[in-house]
Amino acid sequence: MSLNRQAALDYAKKFWNRVCDDGKICIKGGAFLLADKRRKMGAPESAGWFAVYVSDGSGGEKAVFQRVKGGAVEEMPDAIAVWSGAEGLDDCTHYVSRCLIAGGVALKETARANELSLAMIDSSHTKTLALRTTKAQGQKVIDAGVFKTGDLVAYYMKSKGRYDHTAMFVGKQVGGSTDPGGITCHTVCRFQGLSAAWNGATDDNWFLHDEDGRSYTLVHFSDDDPAISAATLKWLPGWWKVG
């Protein structure tokens, strides 16, 4: 079944800065269930409390309960989950999994970036357009127009020897010739064009920030690609150097 890109994007627009629809907040080594936290923290949904991810004021993020009361946003002083510590937030891949599932992709839901990345690279429904490439190489692939909304961006870190973050490509939400293409992700929550107003994040382009040892893998869901003639298909498979 091909990825329903619009469904994935609609889900992302609704949950990019909120706890996912399954009521789960993934943390290092596990997950919190929102229902449990509602009970423990006295934040029932019936009283208008909803769970969102906000800046913690120190460059990180926390999950909190908020509600609108008397026209103003009220926030509980205690956080549901915080940035650091043994139970620090780690919801990026869980969120991307939920986006793809909303788009109809059959996958084993996981919170591990490496697991999701490798599974999608190996999937028969995808083509890996860039495998651990530089930002410049990845940008060439994106500018070629093949990489589409709903496709997966996986971030590899050489020092860890694995993928440590995932995001979903949302196309060029800002627009204009200088828009390199953006992403949506959790931990830290981003949606290109919306992040700055929410938590001040301005690095919601697909490549995030520069780091030593960082490389990018672009995984394209290909079931909805136009058909290729048999003659052309004979010489396409394999790896091509871009640029």
Add this chain to the structure above:
Amino acid sequence: MCGSHLAAVLLSIIALPLLGGAQAPQLPRATQAIPDDTIITLQRGNCEGGCPVYRVIIFSDGDVIWNGQEHVAKTGVILSHIEPNQIRALLASFEAADYFHLENIYGYRGKACPQADIGKVMTRTTLVTGGRSQTMSHYAGCVGPVPDQLSAIEKKIDQTVNTSRWITGKTPAK
């Protein structure tokens, strides 16, 4: 630049006593005793994707405490040691940055970093010596000459103590 800086330091040493002006205590030179109250700390925070979270404390007698918390090979507390000349070299790097006179404005959304991107490492250093103390927060999204100096100090502490052996769990080849 080094030559002109040295000239300025010598001038201040000669001129200020004559002028009767107050001078900040100099950090110990190569042969001077390290003040007993000297403590140097380095704390590294988390980042998007997971960065090593740890603390290092260096005492005047060379004792070092490592407290590894997350994304490190060695969690918990380890006691180690460095030599006096290594402490003096660290103090020299603080002095080169004029650490005690820096404003603590390089944290996340600090006065010097109003547009810092989210999700990067927050590092804190503290220097206590000769009755003075200063703590600096340095957010990795903050750029400029002072953040660069702070990065250099932080890196020098890491190198002097050899934190990479506890971060990676690997002992570097000699």
